[in-house]
Each structure stands twice: as structure tokens, then as C-alpha cells.
Amino acid sequence: MKERLIKVYQGFGLPRLIISAFLLVLILVAAGTELSVAGLLSDSLVRIGQNGIYVLAMVPSIQAGVGLNFGLPVGVIAGMVGVLVAMENSLLGFGGFIVALLVAIPLGIIAGYLYSLLLNRVVGQEMMVGTYVGFSVVAGMCIFWLMAPFKNPALIWPVGGQGLRVTLTLSDTFGGTLNKFLPFQIFGLSIPTGLLLFYAFLAFLLWLFLRSKPGVAMEVVGRNPRFAVAAGLNINAYRSLGVVLSTVLAAIGYVVYAQSFGFAQLYNGPLMTAFPAVAAVLIGGASTSQAKVVNAIIGVVLFQTLLTVAMPVTNVLIEGNISEIARVIVSNAMILYALTRVTGGEQA
């Protein structure tokens, strides 16, 4: 029994144990107040499904040796364009959702490929370059949103007839398409079945890919590029593959996020998307050089539950909204920890 416990502990890792224990304490505290624990957990489930795909997107880039994909906004933007195209044409329900994906995915492939060409030239500095490429793309797209040729009055500013609004609501188009698919209640929990199924489906596909021949090759390229060359693999091609997969997942992730959240926030909205996702995958046990699908799943579950439960509980204990600050502190502490732990990668 003791040995098994030790094994579970080692497999799970100390950071995750601490966070789990902290979560448990929070939930117990919540149970002691007038807060509805079931309600909190239901909210957590929605947020897990809503953010999970972003975290999955970290896995292929890490595995391909590109590291944490701080350039996630590159894919998010592709997802945004998909959502906007669907909304411009007033497509409802699944139709809108699918059209959004059909636009977002090819755009994500193109954007991800171009982004990977850059990353392949800045080996060793991908994270920093990626961060600022992401920021630049978001800032550049701000100009695009102002001048974009969208005509649907629901999207553009009422005055002047040009420029997209800052916040768009999806409730009358395809908001909640997935969340409202086959929902059910159990023990007072509302389960967003469609959302979770879609997430699980993508996680499964990614898991499958990582076990396939190209997936294995990508991992080898990430772990030891010189071995990969000697095994006849094209390093840049597999790095690109990892970045494209990551970017496409980010694009899909945005479409799913938007339909679940019910709003699309343009302009500076996606600026910091990468950070919570990076933190989540690290919390899940990944490092800057190794990540599995299960890390992404554990990470998003722990991180999002923590944030969802922490907010109302601390609201009861102290005034003010601490959730945002908790997110900033926890996620950046986690990233700092990961950055200072790994060795190598010395600047030439």
C-alpha cells in the first residue's frame, strides 16, 4: 500500500499534489459558506472545456522542440477570422460553428506554417521571438479590425459604418452550440456534454498522432535534433509540423472558446492568451522540452478549477476580485519556475 502511494505520488508530482490539496481546501471552505459547490464545479467544467484546447496546443510545439508556444495568438487570430466570417453571414447553430472551423483551420495552417518558417531560423530563442510575434500580430490585427470589409451591422460600430466592435456577442448566432449539445444534470452538476466531448475528441486525436510514425519522428526531432538528422529525418519539416499543429489547435480553440464564452473580444482581447495556457501545461507536469497530452489535461483541470473556485471563495473571505490577480501570480510563477529549472540552451 505504502509503495503504491509512493508510486502515485511520484507519477503525479509534488506541484500537482500541492495544487490538488489547495483545491480541496478551497472546496471545503466553499462548502462551509452559502456557496454552491456544485455550481462552482459546473462552472469549472465549462472553463475546462473552454480553455482546454489552448493547453493541448502547447503539446505539439513542445514535443517538436520549439518549446512553449508563446505565439498562440497567431492561431487565435485565425480562429477569430473564422468566427467573424460565420457571424458576418449570420450563420446559426452548428452551421455557424462548422463554417467558423472551416475558415479557421486553413487559415491556421497557413499562419502556422509562416510562423514556423520564422521559428526555424531562431532556434534557441523561439519563446521570446514567439511572444513578440504574437503581440505584433495582435497589434497589427487591431488595424485590420478597424478597416476590415465586414458589413453586418451586428459586427461593426453603429456610427461611421466601418470598423469592428470591440466586443461581439454570439448569443444570437452560434454561441453555446457545443455547450448546449446534450447537456444533462447529475448531482446538481450541469455537464456541458458537447463541449467536453469535442475537447476529448481533439485530445484523443492528438494522442493518436503522437503515437503515429510522424508523431514519433517529431518527438525525436524535439529531443535530439542531431540524432534525428542521423536517422534521416528532416528537422525543419517536423518542427514546422509541430508549430502548424499548435497553431491550428489554437485556431480551433478560439472558435470553441468564443461559442462557450458567448462573446468575441477583438482588438487587444487575445494579447495574453498564451500565458494561462503555458502555465496550465506546466502545472500539468510538462517541462519546456517534454509534454504529453495527459499533462495538458491535468493542467487545465487543476488550473481552471483553481481559478473558478478561488474567485468566489476569496470573495467571501476578502472583498474584491482576486481571481485575475491569482491567475497572474500563479501562471507567471509557474512559468518562471519552468524557465529557471531547465539547463542548457546557453546563449552563444
Next chain:
Amino acid sequence: MNQVKKFVSKNAVPILFAIVCLLGVYYAEMPGQFLLMEIVKRMARNSFLVLSLIIPVVAGMGLNFGIVLGALAGQIALILSTHWEWAGIGGLGLTALLATPLAALFGFLAGMVLNKAKGREMITGMVMGFFANGVYQFIFLFLVGTLIPFDNPTLRISTSPGLRNTVNLSRLRGVLDNVWTVQYGFTKIPIVTFMVIALLAVAIWAFFKTKLGQDFRAVGQDRHIAGVAGIQTDRNRILAIVFSTVLAAWGQIIFLQNIGTLNTYNSHEQVGTFAIAALLIGGASVTRATIGQALMGTFLFHLLFVVSPSAGQAIFGSAQVGEYFRVFVAYGIIAISLALHAWRSKSLSKVSMEEDVTA
């Protein structure tokens, strides 16, 4: 002719931005007097912060995204000085003095962290800035007024925890700028502020003529070789960050005395990005930065800032476009500089990787 070519290729970035700025000035059609006033004000406000970035670049730690820590130290000192009602130029000096040990401590901690993340200093510095921001907000938005007893109506609304969103720095507003000003048209030139900036420039210049400055340069060129020669590389790196952080704290104090109000939770957020963008626009890179580049960059970047909205209005019929454009430029120039740097150093590391095989 050849010399012209060399000059252009060496200064491609500032020349390009000078052209963009000139176009902006042309389309913005701003009155020259107004433009001058804005530029003088912004140069006085920002130059010190940009100069604070030079030392870590020379010491080989790249662009110090962690100057946010220094800015935070400066703000904490300002909050306390407001609380204790320090006023006038003496009060400002005292505030700077108060910020110094705080910034030195932050810089020391940051330097220790960065020594554990060699080769990833910049991203680590950036994340450290975000993290410090979170802690700062946690302290001043939640702990102050709850766990930390603090009752001062100018700083707090007693009904909710945390400091006010904006703190009026009325006792310190413009105290440095107004010691001695010279009027030129509409423009008040804050001579003393510029003298302080000039003093810093001279100090940095002189510093690199000293033994310690030479050690920083050596460590910046190659840690390994400097170490073999007996220079304590890690210690020098920490020191470089301490200097930079302290300078940034003073810079932020100068910045805020000019503005006159402290946005408690936002004033520092873009400090790193904007100062770094300014330095890079002046033609600096991740491994090379001079005083001239810092000052030239501050000038060009803020000129761009001033004219962008009007130019956007004139060209695209929307001032917003201009505003987004300048943010895009700030991020874009950083992205490009980082990419170019990585590109170059990659070709170097490739060579050394191959050499390892035979070693």
C-alpha cells in the same frame, strides 16, 4: 559614396524610422510649436528610463524586460512619500533615496533568477515583470487596508480595500522639471531634468571606462572566456541588473513627477515594452546599445507616438489606426530585433556545436 552606404547600412533602423516619422509629421500637419512642446516633454519624461537599459545589454543579458521591477520600486517609494507628505525637490530626492534600496533588492533577486536562466534572460525577465506586477497588485489592491492597516484618505477609499486607482502626486508634480525652465515659444524646457539625463549619460559613459565597466563588457562578450580570465561572471551579471533596476526606479520617479498622477495599477505595465522599443528604434540590438542610440531612439519613438493619431486620421480617416499603428510598431520592432539576434547567434552556435564533436 562608399561611406554613405556604410553609414546607411549601419543605421538602417533609425533612418527608416526617421523617414516614417517625417511622413507622419507631413501628414499629421501639426503645428511645429505643438510638436516641439510634445517632444521636449516626452524626451524629458522617458530618456532616463531608456538609458537604464544600456548596462545589461553591454553585460550580455539582453534587453532588460525586468525594468518593470525598478518601476515598481519607484512607485512604492512614491506611494510612501505621498503618505508621508514629502514635498518639493527635497521630497523628490528623498523619494528617490527611498526607492534605491528597494530597487537594489529587487534587482538582486532578479539577477539571481536570471543567473539560473542563462540564455533565456529576456523571456525570464519579462515573465518576472508580469509576476512582480501580480504580487504588487495583490499587496496594494488587497492586503493594504485589510491585513496591512493603512488609512490615508488621499490614497484609499475606506470602504473598500486597496489603494485608489489613481494617486494624485500633487506635492511632487513637476518639482524637478520646474526648478529651472526656459521658455521657448509655447515650450517650457525643463533644464534641470535634461541636466539629470545628461548627467546619467555621462555617468554611464564614464562607468564603461572603469575597471568594473570593463569587466561588464568582458562578461557581455563571452561569459566563459571572462570567467577563465578570473572575472566573477555571475556576480557581475547580478550587479548589472541591480544598476539597471535602480536606474529604472529613478527613471519611473522622474516620469511620474512629470505626469503628476500615479495610475496605481497601470503606470508601470508598458514601461519595459516602450523603453525597449525606443532603444531598438535608435538602432540598438540585443547585444549592442549606446547612449546615442538610446537618446535618438527615444526621440524617434515619441515623435512617432505624437504624430501617429493625426497621421492616421489624415491617411485612413481614423485616429484609432494611428494609435494601433504605434503599438504595432513597438511590438514589431522588438519582434524583429529578437529574431535578427537569434538568427545571427544561431549561425554561431552551429559552428560551436560542430566543434564539440571532435573535442
Next chain:
Amino acid sequence: MSVPVLEMKNISKSFYGTQVLKNIDLRVAKGEIHCLVGENGAGKSTLMNILFGMSVITNTGGYDGQILINGEHVAFNSPKAAIEAGIGMVHQEFMLLPGFTVTENIKLNREDTKPNLFSKIFGKKLETLDRKKMSADARTALDKLGMNIEEWVTVEGLPVGYLQFVEIAREIDKEGLQLLVLDEPTAVLTESEAEQFLEVIRRLADTGISILFITHRLDEVMAVADNITILKDGELVRSGPTESFTIAQIAELMVGRRIDTSARIGGERPKAATEKVLEIRDLHVDMPGERLRGIDLDVYKGEILGIGGLAGHGKIALANGIMGLYQSVGQVRYEGTDLPLNSPREALNRGLAFVSEDRRGVGLVLEDTIANNIVLTSMQVQDKFLKPGPLKLKDQKKITQHALESIERFDIRCTGPDQIVRRLSGGNQQKVCIARAFTQNPKLFFVSEPTRGIDVGAKARVLELIVELNRMGATVVITSSELAELRSISDRIAIIYEGKLSGVLAPDAPDLEYGLLMAGKSLEEVGVSEGTAN
């Protein structure tokens, strides 16, 4: 005779129970040029590390024996102490800062300073550099070497050949320099630069500075040395005045058989076939430090061909070039058709396999499991270990089964197929590499430095495995710095000198012939008949 500047007596050193130096004696007189020669791993660098009190020595229990400087006992516990005692070192890699001027490099961390107002308050570190004095000193040092480069230019722009002189200038600028250690300083120099360099060394020695010169180039040794000391396997083979040696003798002593000659492994083999598998014509390989400069060589079907030569002469580059890992030009025909160069994929597809000399860098994915390391290349190149179907999913069951078989067959000591390769010993890591090559079922098998850094027991096993693979029908090309090892398993041995083929010998050819070929002398030149080689 006066007291020697440096005397090392009875120096012995063990690392974790393995003796790497045994009773070494070394004497260097004032103004003497003393050459220290030996193959890689002979113990030269350990000896120098001891002299300099490097932390690798002090942290591993120190050393036995005595060191005397000018007849006085010393024991340096840091390089700083050694430098203060007047010993200077010029490293193999340049210790120069590219963006600094020649003066700044010469004075690195020894800058002359003048006090100023702030230094009086904040301490010496803030004293201003005395550039005038620094320049003057640098000029003096450069003049001593007869160098006419300007002291104010940045090092970045200087030709590589000059960098070495700047390094020496730095050493002689140090006060009281008595002994200068030069660690393979000519490796990067062109021939004319090397000549100029030797000239400078003689000039320095004439001023009374003693020189300890470590090099692989035996011509240089003969040209410049007063005395020569030869190390092999941590032991002093012979020491004496230059006149008492010939080049061939030195080479022979450097690489000669160990006392405990390993017996021939695998017994006698059937006579090698005459069918050529691989025809190499004018192959150049751009591998830094091991450049191959145009080689012609044939490999016969079913043989074990050994590739030998001194370090830095390009023997390592042959396999790396053919496998496409370094830029190559030339012609290689494999089984009668051209083998495209610079394409690892093509080489692997044609049935070539390679066990790299850089086990941890190229040979293994250290963070991956034993099982994956064994099957990775076959999976990617030959589509083995995949489940049927369009998805090409890996077949974990087959992988584990194959790994278990390999572990058993190659006697890999581990906790199981899922153990991470990093945690294995060097010998077991090498067995994993060989298992990977076996899995590829190669027709032509290149293996480089198969026993480097592994313990004695594992060594024999690894060599046996190579012979076993050969018996299964693979042609083997084995590259090694250990001649004894090559002779124990090869059918023929090709010696590479300065990037070219020096000659081909039978494994039982006399040591002298090997020595001659490694020193770049042809056998006819010295009147040895080349009857033994085919």
C-alpha cells in the same frame, strides 16, 4: 646543470578508482622547448590540469607526486596560484573576446588603472582604466614576438593565424612568466602560419622562457623541440633529447601495442571476397577539426575494414561524410551505383547503418527509453514496428518484445526496456547503439570509436558484437583511435594522414609500419616493402 624551471616527479592520478596517470616524470629547463606528445586520452590534459591546480583535480582527491618550480615544492590549488608562480597557458580554443581590441584582450582582467574621485569612495573597482599604459605594455609584448599588428584593432577583424599570437602576447605580458604551456596551438593554423609560429616560439625560448608544447604534428616536434616526452595510456613511454628519435619512432611509441595485447577476437576469418561494396573516390568531408581532403578507398564485401590515424587527421570524417552528416564532395559508389552524398536518408535507405563516435550527442536520444532508442531509426526508415493501417501507429507490443530480445542478446544491463538511456553506463549505452544498428539489418555498417569511454569488460563484448554482425553478412568499417582494437578485429587497416589515405596495412604488420604511415611517411620512402597489405 642548473635547477630546472619545472620538475614533476612521480605524478599519479586516479579518477574514481581508474588510474589515468602512472608515475610520470617531467623536467623542463630554463629556455628549453619541451614537446609533450601522445594520443587523445594519453593523459596530457590531466597532467596539465594537475600542474594548474584545476578544480577537476582538487575536487577528485588531488594527485600523488611532487611538483617543483625552480627547485621549490609547490602544490597549486587554483589556476590563479599557478599563474602567480609564473606559469602561463595558451589554450587550444581561443580565449579572446572578439569585440575587444588587441590591447584589451592582452590586458583582460589585468587592466592598469588610475584612481579617480569615485574610486576613492566606492573602491578600486571604479578606478579608471589607464589606456595609455595598457597600450604601451601590449606594444612591448607584441614587439617581443615580432608581431607588427596594431594593438588598437579589434580582434574580430584579425586573421585566425594572428589570434594565437595575441594569446601568447597576453601570457608574456604577465609579470615573471617562466614557463609557457601551449596546448595544440597549431591545430588551426595554416602551414605558413604554423612556421611563423614556431619561429616565435624559438625566439621566446631564446629570451629564457621555457616552453611546454603539446602537439599532434610530429614534424613540428622534430623541428622545434629540445626534448620530447611521449605519453601513452597514462604512462611515460619514453623521454629524451630530440636527436634520439625519428618521426616514425615517435608515432610508433604513441600508438603502439599495449603491453597486454588483446588477442584477436573471433579467430581467423574466411578469406575476404574480392567484390567491392563501396568505392570511394576523391572524397572531401568538411568536418571541423577532422577534415578529409580527398580520399580514394575501396571496401570489399564481407570484410572488416579498420580506419586508423592520429587525432585531427580526418579518420572520423570518413563515416560521417558517407552517412551524410557533414558536407561532402566526391564520388561514392555503393553496390555499383552512385550513392548521393549529403543525404542521411538516402544512405539509410540503401542499407547503411552508423554508430557514431558521439554517442551521447548523435547516437542516442538520452531522454528516451531503451526500447525507443533501439527501434527509432528502423521505424522511420524502414516502416518497421508499425501497426497495419493508414495511420501508421507504432506497435508498442512489437517494440517491447524486440527490445527485450535485444537486451537479452546484447547483454544490456538495465531495469527494463522502459529505462531512460541517460541512466545507463557508457558501455550499455554503446550496446543500445549497436542494437539499433542490428535492428536496421544493415548491409554496410560503419562504427566509430566503439569502445571510447567504456569499461574493459564491456569493451570486449562490444567488439565481439561487431564481429558477430559481420558474420551475419554485414560489411563493417570500424574507425578507432585505439590501434590495438583495430588490429584485434579488422581484416585490413587503412591509415589516414592529413585528410588523405596514407596506406593500407594488414592487422599483423609491424608497429614500425603503422608508425610510419601515421607520421605521413610512405613505406617505400624508408625502404619497407609493402608486401603485407592487399
